[in-house]
Structure formats: C-alpha cells, structure tokens
Amino acid sequence: MELKRSIRTRAARLVAMFAMALVCALVLVPSAYADGAVACIGEAKYNTFDEAVAAAQNGETVTLLADAETAGLNLSKDLTIDGGGHALKFADKGIALWGKALTLKNVNASMTGIGSTPYTAEWKWMSVCASKDASLTLDGATLTMDGTGAGDVHAIYFCSNNKLNLKNGSNLTIKNYAQDALEWDGGDGGYNVNIEGGSTYTSDQCRSGFTGTFVVTVDNSKVNVVNSTGNGSNGSHFNIKNGSTVDFSRNGGHGLSAGNLTIDDSTVTANNNAYNGIIFTGKGEFKSANVQISGTKGKIYWNAGMRLLKANASLDVDAASTVSITDNKVTGLYLDGGSHATFAEGAKLTITGNDASQENCSTKKDFAQMGGGVMVRSNANLSLPASARIDNNHAALAGDDLCAEQGAKISFGKTVEGDTLTAFNGCGDAITGWFDDSKDARWCAHWTDNTPWHVDAVEARSYETPVALKAAHGVTAAHAEISGTKVLKGAQLAEGDFEFTLSQNDDVISHAKNAADGSFTFGESAFDVTADDIMDTDNHKVSYTLDVAEVKGNKANVTYDASVKKVVVTAVPEDDHVKLTYSVDGKEVEDLASALVFTNTYTKPAEPSEPKTPGASTKQNLPKTSDASLAAPIAFIFAAAVACGAGVVMRRRG
Template identity: 55%
Template sequence: MELKRSVHARAARLVAMFAMALVCALALAPSAYADSAVARVNETEYNTFDEAVAAAKNGETVTLLANCSTSKGLSVTGKTLTVSGKDVSPEPVLTFEDFGMSLKNSTVTFADCTVDMSNLRDNPSSSGGTTNLVSGSALTFSNANLTLTMNPTAGGKSGIYLYGDHSELSIVNGSVANVSGFNQGTASGIYADDSEYVDKTLFKINVAGGSELNVSDCAWNGMTINPTDFTIDGGSAVTITDCGGNGTGKGGLGCYYGKTSVTNGSTLSVKNNGGKSWGIFTKDFEVDGTSKVEAKGNSGAGLTIGGKGAIADGATVKLADNGRSGLWVYANAGYWTSDVTVAAGADVTITGNKVSGIYNRGTLVMNAGRVTNNSATNGGGINAVKGSSAVIGDGVVLSNNHAALAGDDLCAEQGTKISFGDTVEGDTLTAFGGCGDAITGWFDDSKDARWCAHWTDNTPWHVKAVKAGTYETPVALKAAHGVTAAHAEISGTKVLKGADLAEGDFEFTLSQNDDVISRAKNAADGSFTFGESAFDVTADDIMDTDNHKVSYTLDVAEVKGNKANVTYDTSVKKVVVTAVPEDDHVKLTYQVDGKDVEDLASALVFTNTYTKPAEPTTPSEPKKPGKTTKQGLPKTGDASLAAPVAFALAAAAVCGAGVVMRRRG
C-alpha cells in the first residue's frame, strides 16, 4: 500500500509539473490570442515590438496594435520592412527609448503612426556618429509623425545619417517630422556623407504630398547633405531655424553637390540660423512658379547658389536681413560655377542684407525683382567681382542701397561684364537718410567721387549721369537724381504813354559783348521776352568754375523806330545774371543797372511817349466891302490893298455926313 501511495504521489507531482510548464510555455509563446499584444505580423500577435520585428520576414508588415516601445532600437539588414498603425485609432505611438535605427541595404517604412525618438543617445550599431544610421537604405515616413531629439549626454551625434550608396529619406503623404537639439560638436539634424561613395549616385531626400519637415537647434547645419538631391513637392513645407551653433557652424541648409527643388505649391523657409556661412547653400536650385523660398535673418548669406539656378515666373523668393549677402552667386575651386536666372514675373525681394544684396562671382541674368535697403563696403545693391557677368533688366528695382566706399547700388570691378537697363519710373530715394526726391537715372558713385546732389559747404555737387547699357570697364553707380538747372530767360515790359499799345509796335535787342544775340517785340499787354536766347545754367557750369559762381552780363535796349509823334526810350539797361548753388538746384539772381531785383520783368521797363499833334483852327468869314465901282480901285492886282482903301472910303463918308448935319443945324 505504501508503494502504491508513493507511485501515485510521484505521478501527481509529475502531472502538476507538466501542467505548470505548459502554462508557462503558453504564456511565453506568441499567439493570435495574446493577452497584451502590441504588434502583429500576419496573423500572429506579439507582446513587444522587438519580438514582432524579429519575426517579420522580408517584405512583411509589423502592424502596431497599441502604443509600444523599444529600448534596443531597430536593426534591419537586407530586407524590406513596413511598420504600420493603420488599424488603430488614434494612431499608435512607437517610442524609441535610447537607441534609434541602424539600417543596412534595407527599405523601412513607417506608416500611419507616430514615431517618438525623443532623447536618443545612439544607434544600435554605435557607428557613424549618429542616432539613426541609414546605410545603402531607404527610410520613409508616410502619413506618420516623427519627433527626433538628442540626449544631452550623447555628444556630437547627428540625428539621421545617410551613408553609402543609394540612401534615401522620404517624408510623404501628410507626414510631419520634427528634428532638433543636435547641437554639439559638428552635428547636423540630417547628415549625408560621400566618404565611401562608390558609383556617385546622389542621395535623395523627398518631402512631398503635403508633408512638413522642421529642423532646429543643430550645431553645424540643420541639414548637411552631400551629395543629395533635395526635393520639396506637392504643397509641402521645410523649415530650418536656429542652427549653426551661433557662429561656430555653417548655417541652415548645406546641399553642396546636389540640387534643391521647390515645386508644386511648396515652401522652403530658412530663418535665424547662426552659422557663419549661409542660410542656404545648394549647387543647383529650382523654384517653380507656384512655390516660395525664404531666407531671412541668418548670420551668413541668405541663398547661395553654386551651379544652375532657375527662379520661374510666378515664384516668390524673399532674401532679407541676412548678415551677409542676400543672394550669393557662387564660384570657387573650379567646381562651383554658378549660372542663375530670374525670370520676368518672378516676385524676388532682396532687402536688408549686410554684404550686398547680391554678391556675384558667376553669371546672373535678372529680369525681375527688388534689390533695396542693402549695405556693403562696395556695391550695396549688387557687387560684381572680377570674372563675373550680369544682366540686370528694366524690370528690376535696384535702388536705396548703401556702400561705404563706392557704388551704393551697383559696383562692377575690372574684368567684369555688366548690362543694366534704365531706373524704374516712380521710385524715390527714401533709405539711408534719403532725401525723398524722385529717382531720375543712374549717376557715378565712385570712390572719392560719390554722388551728391544736395550742396553743403563740405559736400559740393557730384552728379555725373551714366547711361544704361553694357560696360566692360569698372562702374560704380547710384540710382538717384541730378541737380535742377536754372532757366534764365530775359523779359521786360513796354510802356507807351499817351496812346494804346498794340502787339508788335516796338522792338528790343539783347546784346552780349556788343553783339546782338536776340530780338523781341512786345505783346499787346506790353511784355516782351527774348525766347530764342533763353539758356540753362547747369550743375556742370557751376562746378567748372573755381568759385562755384557763374555770371552773365547782357545789354537790353529798344530799337528806335519812326513812329510819328512818339518819343523813344533810348536807355540801355545793363543786366547781370548770376548763378550760384543752393541745395539741389541752381539759383539765379539778377541786377539791373547795378541794383538787385527780384522780378526782372518789373525792372526792365522801357517807356515811350506819344504826343498828340495840335488841331488846325477854322478861318473867320471876311467882311463884305461897300459898293465900289471898278473905276474907284487901283488896278494893281494886289488884293492886299483892298482893306486900307475900303477903310479910307468909309472914313470919308462919315466926315461928309457930319458936315451935312451941322449945316442943317
């Protein structure tokens, strides 16, 4: 009986042990019915992300079922793997706790999920100086969100490193990627390197389909990608800010051997980067007519192009407030030979930059744009150095810039070829203490002969006009205005006393050095003007004299005519016209016969007098003599004796009558 009990007890213990082992095995083994599954491969569920990745074969998908994490990171070699969260709402979060990814000869896609790579220290292979190593591989985020930052203890590691042949990074289909904090040493947020480059196939970085890439607070560049074709397409946006290590690094975007393309309603914005070199450097550059590029507030140049550059009709490019040039047309080391074209109709604004609006070392054809409010030592607007060429079209506003030494708006060195059109009508001088006057053309602004159209005791005029055209000799120019010339016109007034004045009644002469140089006749109101002899006194006339004053002595006289009963004014009036500089114009003063006058016409007065002739008197009727026979008159034939004879006869008659009366009395 004891033996039977012993056997039964031993059998019971064995059954119990087997049952426990089975329970443990079931608990540990993957199952389609795992209680805490976070991922699935095909129909098999896994409680950890790492288990699911290990089980996935080439071409399979790890489907996320819940939020999960990995402390080991993701290592994939030689296969295609997709991590998808499309079956879960809200989309699951996959957290990388310490290590990022190490991909070799693989294709890895994250779709419909959030990838949290905050606070990374390294990648699983601990090679490449990066938290994510993409070697000969393609990494894609499709409708996925990525947050990538560095643990401060990680040292100078980059965020993502494209390495080897054919490596690609794609952020597509509405994805949002935020990369920041890789700010130690020479780290970049996204880095590509050709140190073991075999067949020279360019790396590719694509941001497309309404996606976003934001890179900030990185040491060397936000993105240092060599050699890479960088495409921003389909309404997508890339923003790079606050990179460059506050002067120790380069800047925002360094795409040194590839092409940057911004197309189909997309935007590239590179702002406030502290690197010493540039906001954007790209070998080739394209922005189409629907897209925008902005480089603003960077410590270095705004946009630097080292190869073929094309800014299309309708494109918007703003290069503003950068510590160096707004646009640097780059050529160096025989590799970068820039050739940049700005199409008519492009909206290009280059303003507020510190080392010229445009610094040209290559070939530039600019048919549109505004280049204003920039400054430099030479060529505040455009500085074209030896070996370069530029064509600046009529549609370009190039004005209101400042240069410390020469060429406020344009400076071209010896050995350059430059063509430029006329200044733009309606533009005014407003910046850098501008006078507010209208710009009328191009003027010489050479070293030691700077443009000046506002006279002071210390700065006389220099207003040498320069015609638009093509020059292969050095030029230093400013879009400005000249000095307003004075128009000297000699006018006077004719007064006629005693009669009405008619147009053209009297003639006057204007003489210089006893030679008559002009004639004029009076108008009906008495005014006369020597119109043919009117002359302008220009700034050049003033500057050609030692004392900066020009005087002209003229004589004005009336031509003595032959009008009856008119007394002519025979005076000769001496007129002195003096021209002197005053602010931005030539000022004229007048003297007439040694007296200063304000109004020449009121001082040059010639007065003639018309004397009306006396009217003849009407003779009275002669008295009729008494009857006398012809015999009683002497036949002298002299009518002058008739009156005395008549008088004598009358007297005799009176006397005879008196005698008769006395006799009757």
C-alpha cells in the first residue's frame, strides 16, 4: 500500500514538473506571430516586413511593430507604411511604383548605396522610379537617400504625371548621387512636387536638385538645393509661400532656374552659384519677399545675379519686398530683349559690388561686360524704385551701375544720399549723382596726365535712348572772387568811404565799397570755373585778366591811390577739383586780398590863429610916439571930421 502511494506521489510530481517546464517553454520560446512580429496589417502580424507587404491588399496599411528591413519595394498596389516611429532600412533595392501611390507615414526610412529598383530589367539606374500617375508621399516621415557607392545613378526618377508630396513635418534628404536627386522623363508634364506643413526637401552633392519641368509648391516649408555639380534646378515652376525658406547655393551651374517664379512672404537665397543665381523664363512675382543673391561666379557668358531670360520673362516686385543682389562676378540684374520688370515704389532694392568683367568666363561678350549693376537689352523695360541703392558696381566696357542699349526703356531715381565710392578701388568720395559712363568716355573725376576728366551729369528720370551710367561724383568747381584791402593813412576809416571798380577789357563789370575793416569784395562779379571750362580748352588751362582801380572821390584833404592793378586768375585741373592761382601786376600771390591793396592818405589842414580878446592891449601893440606909421591915417580922419562939421554949419545957415 505504501509503495503504491509513493509511486503515485512521484508520478504526480513528475507530471507537475513537466507541466511547469512546458509553461516555461511556452513563455520563454518566441512566437513568430506574437513577440517576434515586426509588422502587421490590422490584427494579422508578420515575422518580416516584406512578408507583410506581400500580403497587403490594394489600399491597405502595413504598420511596423519594430525597426525593420526590406529587400526593396516593387508595388503594383496602393500602400501605406505606418512606421509608428520605427525605422525602415532598404538593404538591397529601392522602390518601383507601377502607377500606384506609396505613402510613408511616421517612419524613418533610409537607403544607402542603393542604385537600382527591384525592376532590374530596365529601372536599374535609379533608386526610386515611378511610372505614369504614380505618387510618393511622406507624411510625418523621414526618407534619407545616400548615393555613396551606388554608381552613376539618379535618386528619384518620374516618368509622367507623378507627384512627390512631403507634409506634416516630413524630411526628404537626398545626397551624394552622381546623377539627379529628382529627374523627369519629359513628356506632357503633370509633374508635381508639394512640400508643405513644415516639411523639408534637401538635395546635397547631387548633380541637380530638380531636373525637368516640375510644378513645385513650397508652403511653410524648407527647400535646400546645395552643392550640386550641375544646376540646382532646370526650369521648374516654383510657388514659394507662407514663410518658407528656400536655398539654392553653391551649385555648379545655375542656382534657382525656373519657368514661373512666385515668392510670397518667404525668403529665397541663391549664393555662390557658377552660372546664374536666379534665372527664369516666365512670370516672376515677389510679394513680401526677401530675395538674397551673392557670389555668382559667371562661368559662361550672359550670366547674372538675376536674369530674366527671353522675351516672355516678367517680374513684378511689390513695395513690401526686399531684393539684394550683391558681390557677384557678373551683372547684378540682367533683362533679356523683350522682357520687363517693375519694382514698386518702396521696394528695398540693393544692387552693389557686382562686376561685369567676365573674370571667370573664357568667352568674352561685349554686352556681358556692360552694366555691372543693371543691364537692359533692346525692347526690354525696367522701372526701378526711387529708393533703390545701385552703386559701387563695375563693368569692364561701359556703365558701371546702369546700362540700357538702343531700344530699351529704363526709369530710375536719384542716387542714395550718404553713399560713398568704396568698391573696386573707389576713391572714398561721396556719391552725388548719376554720370555718363559710356564705352569710349568712361567717368573720371580724378585728373591724371593720362586720364582727363569726364564728368557729364545725367538727370534721374525715364530714358528710351541708350544710357551707360555710374553713381559717382563730379569735379569741384573753383569759386573765383576778387577781394582787396583799403588802407587809409592819417584818419579813421569808415564803412563805404571809398569805391572800387573791376574791369575786363576796359569795361567796368562791377563796383564795390570798403567795409569798416578795409576789406572790399566784388561779390556781384564772382564766378565759378567748372570742369567743362577746363575741358573746353586745348591746353586745359583757363585765364582771366581783370583790372582793379579806385574811384577818385572828392573827400577833402585825401590823396587817392591812382594805381590800376592788373589781376590774372588762372584755373588748372588738380585731382578732383579746379585749382585757382592769382597774380597781381605780374607777381604770383598766395592771398589776393593781402596783395591787392590801395592806400589813401589824409593830410590834416593847418589850424587858424586864435582871435584877440576885446579891450585887451599890450605894450607890444601900442605904437611908439616917434612911430610915423599912424600919423597919416590920424591926420586924414581929423580932416574929415572938420569938413563934416563945416558942412553941417553951412546947411543950417541955408
């Protein structure tokens, strides 16, 4: 009995131990459709991502449960891949889309060194290829494509009527491809790229960022096309809006090359590109835009910081926009024949530091070396705002700042007050206006033995005749004013005491009177000697001979200076001004007023004798008794008195 109980107890224990071991095994051994699943379609779970894709029906969503890999996607059905924040790595091939829509959502996908799609019969020279009507969408997703080691291939190739959509903060980064980041196959168009909702498209170190005619919408997002070996883009239509930031810089061909180009409340930068910074053939419209272009190298002729290419190109810039085209090795703004551009009053336009000398181009063209700031070709029309700052540019042949050929129309305002000539070995002088800078008569306001002045001022207005202009300064004219000094000896000089005449060729041309301090100036006959006066003479020297004399007055006891002094005023060029020298009576003088002196002398008259006091006498004045000097007069008076008395008596008697 005890033995049976013992056997039963042992058996029960063994069963319990086996059951526990089985439970542990079930717990510890992974299940292919539970803890080991990496993807699911609804409730169905799959051990590998590729198994899930193969099982998916048209329009279904494959959700990642963990980071996963794929050998490549060859899709003939609409498919959404929801990464749930997980990573998806393409290990062997890329993506082939057969007229269907692929959406990558909330996934961090990557391709490195992938040079072919799964369809190797034909699509083996790109990482992603889409046949007609197919689309690729990133929704809150990241796709990084690195072409390092992939060979001479494209990243994404669209065949016809395809769409690339980036939305909800998605990031598509394509780098290090020997060919294009995004390429089209020509045809009837319908190629669309939509980048919106804070998303970013980046092409870095590829041949090109956009190759073909895409319709690209950038809405509150970013585009970076940088370091391309060729063009940044090649004729796509761009609509950039709502605070977007777009950068086409350091590309080996054109920077931003477009058909139509709209920039609305957004910033576009195109720096250090080899050909043109921005070039477009269609309608350009800038509204509250911020456009910055600099460092364009100009490796082929007809390059510019911004070029309106061909007759259909147009540009309208509103008053709220800022356009800065600076420090390019080409013309700043170039309008092809028949094109037109209008900058509204108030638009902030800066065109400075540009050099139209084709420094980096082996094929020289005359019109590519004219208009360092702006070049307007025949039948083109450019209207610039009065506030535009266009100065300190350079052109090898003509028109450092503005140039318009025959048949063109250009309208511009005055130069900016306060700017100075600093670029291209500028003189540092203040800019005062527009001056002619024609091909055979370049502006020059600093005289040297080999370069005389050429300073023909040009009015700011509209022109329909050829112009070649430079924002610069003129030559400072000399102000010739004849002054002298009056000296009066022997008396106090008063204002206006004496008068002087200034004569030329024996004709009196001016009068002057002295001031209280003796100075006098012929103010009415003061004159300026200008650069034109100098240039109109064969020997570039102008002389004026004048006579100065004092008018002889009638002041008592004054001896007038009767001299006539000959004054010669000579004007000669010196650097950026007219220099005057003076001589008086053949002797050169430094200070004309000190040399032109007239001296009068006042002679004080003799004082009269003092009158005698009545009744006063002195012994000295009394005659002496023996003095016979008074005897005759006294005797005469006495005789007269006697005769008068006798006459009175006779009358009474009668």
